[in-house]
Amino acid sequence: MLWSPLLAITTHHQGRTNGMVAGTGVFASLVPEAPRVVIELTKTSLTHDLILASRVFALHTLPATPQDALATSLSLVRTLGMRSGHAGDDKMMGIASRPGVTGCPILTETLTYMEARVVATLDGEELTIFLADVVGGGRLRSGDPLTLRVLREHLPKEWQAEWATSREVQIHEARRRRGLR
Numbered sequence: 144m145l146w147s148p149l150l151a152i153t154t155h156h157q158g159r160t161n162g163m164v165a166g167t168g169v170f171a172s173l174v175p176e177a178p179r180v181v182i183e184l185t186k187t188s189l190t191h192d193l194i195l196a197s198r199v200f201a202l203h204t205l206p207a208t209p210q211d212a213l214a215t216s217l218s219l220v221r222t223l224g225m226r227s228g229h230a231g232d233d234k235m236m237g238i239a240s241r242p243g244v245t246g247c248p249i250l251t252e253t254l255t256y257m258e259a260r261v262v263a264t265l266d267g268e269e270l271t272i273f274l275a276d277v278v279g280g281g282r283l284r285s286g287d288p289l290t291l292r293v294l295r296e297h298l299p300k301e302w303q304a305e306w307a308t309s310r311e312v313q314i315h316e317a318r319r320r321r322g323l324r
Contacts, residue, residue, distance in 0.1 A: 148204050148288035149216075151223055152182060153235070153248040154190055156197035160235045160248050163190040164224030166291065168202050171274055178277040180259055183270050187316050189228030191271060198261040200275065201247035204254040206286040207293045215252045216289045221302055225309045244279045255282050269317035 147169060153162040165182055172179035182202060184191040194200045205219060206212035219238065228234050240248035243258045250256065259275035298306060318324050
């Protein structure tokens, strides 16, 4: 299977910030001096809507090591990946961040980040694929990236039902948007 590390995606638009967890982010350029990245985001996400409006985002890899960094990553996955920004909650409240060159929140407890400006989109029915020019980035710490396998192995038992419910809602909506219900 082709899986990238789990990613935290953040953005902002007109004073509102939001973030989500995504599973797809890849480099998309042959030109080393002009790097690009592709991400795909579900249309049900507020982060998706804010990126469409602002045309900017930050992509972060989450650390799986050392152990204290893994605990922080799991907390980020719960906050950004198991709750909807459409519910009105400020998902970014209490998350350590600083503004980047695009104004997007840079999560300071992640391994790496890239900031990007969207140059093209592709409608994929239940998701949108964003192609973007990388305009900044850096490494914030050393460690191994969090993968879906590691997440599943370490997700606290008391969060597993919340994870499953969130996934089921997303899958149901994706099937509806593709006419597969």
